[in-house]
Amino acid sequence: MSLNSPIEWTDATWNPVRGCAKISPGCKHCYAERFAERFRGVKGHPYEQGFDLRLVPEKLTEPFSWRSPKLVFVNSMSDLFQEGVPDSYVEAVSRVMATANWHTYQVLTKRSQRLRDLLGGKLQFAAEQENIWWGVSVEDRKYGLPRVEHLRQSPAKVRFLSIEPMLEDLGEIDLAGIAWVIVGGESGPGARPMKREWVISIRNQCQMQNVPFFFKQWGGVRKIRNGRLLGRRTYDEYPKIAAAPVPERADCMRHAADFLESFEIGAQPALVQLTA
Ligand code: SF4
Numbered sequence: 001m002s003l004n005s006p007i008e009w010t011d012a013t014w015n016p017v018r019g020c021a022k023i024s025p026g027c028k029h030c031y032a033e034r035f036a037e038r039f040r041g042v043k044g045h046p047y048e049q050g051f052d053l054r055l056v057p058e059k060l061t062e063p064f065s066w067r068s069p070k071l072v073f074v075n076s077m078s079d080l081f082q083e084g085v086p087d088s089y090v091e092a093v094s095r096v097m098a099t100a101n102w103h104t105y106q107v108l109t110k111r112s113q114r115l116r117d118l119l120g121g122k123l124q125f126a127a128e129q130e131n132i133w134w135g136v137s138v139e140d141r142k143y144g145l146p147r148v149e150h151l152r153q154s155p156a157k158v159r160f161l162s163i164e165p166m167l168e169d170l171g172e173i174d175l176a177g178i179a180w181v182i183v184g185g186e187s188g189p190g191a192r193p194m195k196r197e198w199v200i201s202i203r204n205q206c207q208m209q210n211v212p213f214f215f216k217q218w219g220g221v222r223k224i225r226n227g228r229l230l231g232r233r234t235y236d237e238y239p240k241i242a243a244a245p246v247p248e249r250a251d252c253m254r255h256a257a258d259f260l261e262s263f264e265i266g267a268q269p270a271l272v273q274l275t276a
Contacts, residue, residue, distance in 0.1 A: 008216050008228070009182055009238075010073040010106060016060050016093050017078040017085055018046065019053040023110055026139030026165055029190055032077040053084045060092060060263070063100035064256035069243050074107045081111035081118070090118060092263065094126035099255050101131045101244040108135040108162050110143075112150035119154040127155045130242035133180065135160035140167045152177050158239055164216060165191075169198045175209040179239040185219030185226075194219060199230060212237035 005013045022030065033051045040050030063072065074080060074097070080090055097105045109115050115134060119127040126132055134156040138144030144163070151159050158179045163170065165186030175181070183202050185194035199215065206213035215235040218226035228234055247255070 005073060005076070007073060007076065008236075009071075009214050010076075011070040012066075013073045013076040014059065014062055014105075015075055015077045016056050016062075016096075017053070017075050017080060017089075018056055019049070019051045020078045020082055021053070021084075024139065024143040025167060026110065026137055026143070028192075029165075029186060029188055031188065034188070036077065053078070053082065055085065055089055057092075057263075060096055061256050061259060063096055063103055064252055064259070066100075066103065067246055067249070067252060069102050069104070069246060071241075072103050072105050074105050079109050079111060080107060081109040081114040083111075083114075087118065087122060091122055094123050094132075095262075096259060097132050098126050098129050099259060100252075101129065102246040103131065104241050104243045105132045106135060106160070107132065108137060108160075110137045110147065112136045112147035116150045116154040119156055124155065128157055130157050131244065132156075133158040133160050133239065135162055135180075138163045138170065139165055141170060145170065145173070148173065148178070160239070163202060165219065166194045166198055166202075167192055169195070169201065171201075173202070173205060175205060175211045178211055180212050180214065180237075181206050182214045182216055184216030187217065187219035187221075187223035189221065191220050203230065203235065212239055214238065 005011060019036065020032065036047040036051040039045040039047035042048055074093070080093060119134065134151065134154065136147035136151045138147060138161050148161060159177055160180035160182070161178060162182045164182060164184035166183055181202060183199055186192050203213050213235050214237055215228055215230045217223060217228045220226045
C-alpha cells in the first residue's frame, strides 16, 4: 500500500495487480501507464515490466497490516476486472476486502460487464459489503454511459461514478442507485479540456437527486494552478462510511492467517507485519 495518496478522494492505494491495457478514450493519457513505463527494464523496480499485466500476490495481505481505518483505492495502477486477471484472483482480492473490513475500499473499473457478472455470481458476498464501494469510469456518452447501466444492474450495495477525465457534456444521467459521483478534468501533457457548464450540470443533477458530489480538479497542463474550486468553494462530499471497528491485534493476525491458509493461487502472499 501507499499511504498519503495524492489522489484527492482517497487515503491510500493498494495494488495487488499491476499493469493494464487501454480500452476506451479515457485511457488515452493513462497516468498509470506513463508512470509504469518510466521504469521498464529497471532491475528490481516494482515496474521493471513496465505496464504489462502482472499479478502481485505478495501484496494481497497488506490491508490486514494496517490497524488504522483507511479509504483505500484498489488498483490505482491497474484495472481489477481486466481480461487476464483470473476470477480466482479477483475473488482473493475481494475476500481480503470483505475480511479486513475496518477499511473502506474504492474499486474502480472500465470493465463494467465483468464487474456486473462477477458481483452477481461468485462475488456476491463482496457486493453485499457496505465497506466496499464499486465504481465505473465515465469519460463520455458512448463508452461511459453504458457502464452506468451495467453498474446499476449489479447487486453492489454501494455504487459510484468517477467522471474523469470528463471529455464531453453527459446530458441527463439517471443517478438512481448511485451513492457517489466524482468529477475531474484530465491533467498532464496533452490534457483535453473540460468545460465549466459540463461540471455544473453534473453537480446540479447530484444536488437534485441527493447524491454526494466530489469535485476533484479542473486539471489541464497546470493542474495545481487550476485548482479545484467550483464557484467559490470546493465540493468534498462522500457516501456514509460504514467500516467495522478495528479488531484487536491478535484478531488481525488471525484473519490474515486464515486468509493465507485458504489461498490457492500458487504464489504465496507475504506474511503480515502489523503497523500501529
Ligand atoms: S483502464 Fe485505467 S489503468 Fe487501464 S489503461 Fe485505461 S486508464 Fe489506464
